[in-house]
Amino acid sequence: IVRAHRKRQKLAQYNTIDDAAKLLRRSRKIMVLTGAGISTSLGIPDFRSKGTGFYDKVRSLGYSAGEEVFDIIEFDKDPSVFYSLAGDILPDLNRFSPTHAFIKLLQDKGRLQTNYTQNIDNLEELAGIDRKRLIQCHGSFATASCRKCGDRVPGSTIFADLRAKRVAKCKRCEKAIAEQAKQPKPPPPPQTKRKPPSKFKLRKNDWESSSGEDEDDDIPSPGVMKPDITFFHEKLPDTFFDRFAEQDSKDVDLVLVIGTSLKVAPVSEMPHHLPPEVPHIFISREAIEHVNFDVQLLGECDDVVVELCRRAGWGLRHEMIPEGG
Numbered sequence: 071i072v073r074a075h076r077k078r079q080k081l082a083q084y085n086t087i088d089d090a091a092k093l094l095r096r097s098r099k100i101m102v103l104t105g106a107g108i109s110t111s112l113g114i115p116d117f118r119s120k121g122t123g124f125y126d127k128v129r130s131l132g133y134s135a136g137e138e139v140f141d142i143i144e145f146d147k148d149p150s151v152f153y154s155l156a157g158d159i160l161p162d163l164n165r166f167s168p169t170h171a172f173i174k175l176l177q178d179k180g181r182l183q184t185n186y187t188q189n190i191d192n193l194e195e196l197a198g199i200d201r202k203r204l205i206q207c208h209g210s211f212a213t214a215s216c217r218k219c220g221d222r223v224p225g226s227t228i229f230a231d232l233r234a235k236r237v238a239k240c241k242r243c244e245k246a247i248a249e250q251a252k253q254p255k256p257p258p259p260p261q262t263k264r265k266p267p268s269k270f271k272l273r274k275n276d277w278e279s280s281s282g283e284d285e286d287d288d289i290p291s292p293g294v295m296k297p298d299i300t301f302f303h304e305k306l307p308d309t310f311f312d313r314f315a316e317q318d319s320k321d322v323d324l325v326l327v328i329g330t331s332l333k334v335a336p337v338s339e340m341p342h343h344l345p346p347e348v349p350h351i352f353i354s355r356e357a358i359e360h361v362n363f364d365v366q367l368l369g370e371c372d373d374v375v376v377e378l379c380r381r382a383g384w385g386l387r388h389e390m391i392p393e394g395g
C-alpha cells in the first residue's frame with residue numbers, strides 16, 4: 071500500500087496535456103474505456119447530454135425516464151416503445167470518428183491492451199479494432215435474437231424495421247408457424263355436453279371477447295426480435311467480468327476513459343478496481359467528480375486526441391482531421 075501511495079504521489083506531478091502525451095508515449099498496455107461521446111461527432115446522440123441527448127428526447131415525448139426504453143421488463147411488455155425510438159441511435163455504419171481512429175492507432179503501435187466500450191454502435195469493428203482487444207460491455211447492434219425461440223441473426227436484418235419504427239418479428243418463428251399451419255389438423259375432440267343457453271342476450275363486446283371456443287387455445291405468434299444490446303435488468307456478457315477481473319485489471323499501465331459520464335454500473339466501478347499506481351486520464355466534455363483522475367482533458371474528444379497525438383509525435387489520419395493535424 072505504501073509503495074502504491076508513493077507512486078501515486080509521484081503521479082500528482084502529471085496534470086497537463088503534455089504530461090498525458092508523455093504517459094501515452096511510455097505506456098505499452100493501455101486500457102481504453104469508452105462511451106457514447108466518442109460517436110457524437112458522427113451525429114449519433116449520446117444519452118445524457120443536455121438538449122441533444124437521447125434521454126431528453128425521450129422525455130420530450132412524454133416518457134418519464136429514458137431508461138424505460140432500454141428496460142427488458144418494459145420491452146417484453148411492449149416492444150413498440152423501443153422500436154419507435156431506437157432508430158435514432160442506430161448508426162450509419164459507414165463512418166467512424168477520429169477518436170475511434172486514435173484507438174486503432176494505439177492498437178497499431180502495439181499499445182492497446184483492451185478497449186472496453188459501453189457503446190452499442192459497433193463502430194469499433196468498422197475502425198479495425200481487433201475483436202480480441204475489444205469488449206463490448208453492453209453488447210451491440212451487430213446481432214439480434216428472438217425473445218421466444220432464441221434464434222440469432224445479423225443485426226442488420228432488423229435495421230429496416232428499426233428505422234421504420236416497426237416491431238421486428240422472428241422469421242424462424244414465422245416459418246415454423248407456417249409449416250405447422252400446413253400440417254393436417256387432428257380431428258376435434260368429442261363434443262362435451264353444451265351448457266344451457268344463457269337467458270341474457272350477448273352484447274357485442276361479450277361476443278368479441280369470447281368466440282365460443284376455448285379462449286386459451288394458443289394462436290401461435292412469432293417472437294419479437296431484440297438487438298443483442300444489454301438492457302437494464304439484463305446481465306452483462308461474461309467476457310466482460312472474466313477478462314477484466316482475471317486478466318486486464320492486473321496487467322495495465324495506463325487507463326484512458328473517453329466520452330462517458332461514467333454513470334452506468336458496473337462499468338462505472340472499473341476505475342476503482344484498478345491498481346492505484348496506474349495513471350488514469352479522462353477525456354470528455356464535462357469534468358466528473360465521482361472518480362479520481364490524474365489528468366482530466368476537457369473538450370471535444372476528437373480535438374483532444376488529435377492534440378495528444380501531435381504532442382506525442384504520432385500522426386493520426388482520418389477524413390475529419392484536416393491535413394497536418
Ligand code: CNA
Pocket residue numbers: 104105106107108109110111114115116117118119123124159188189190191192208329330331332333334353354355356369370371372
Ligand atoms: P452518456 O451518459 O450519454 O455520457 C456521454 C458523455 O460524453 C457525456 O458526459 C458528454 O458530455 C460526453 N460527450 C458527448 N459528446 C462528446 C464529445 N464529442 N467529446 C467529448 N465528450 C463528449 O453515455 P455513456 O456512454 O456514459 O453511458 C453509457 C450508455 C450509453 C451505454 O449503455 C451505451 O449503450 C449508451 N449509448 C451508446 C451509444 C452508442 O453506441 N453510440 C449512443 C447512445 C447511448
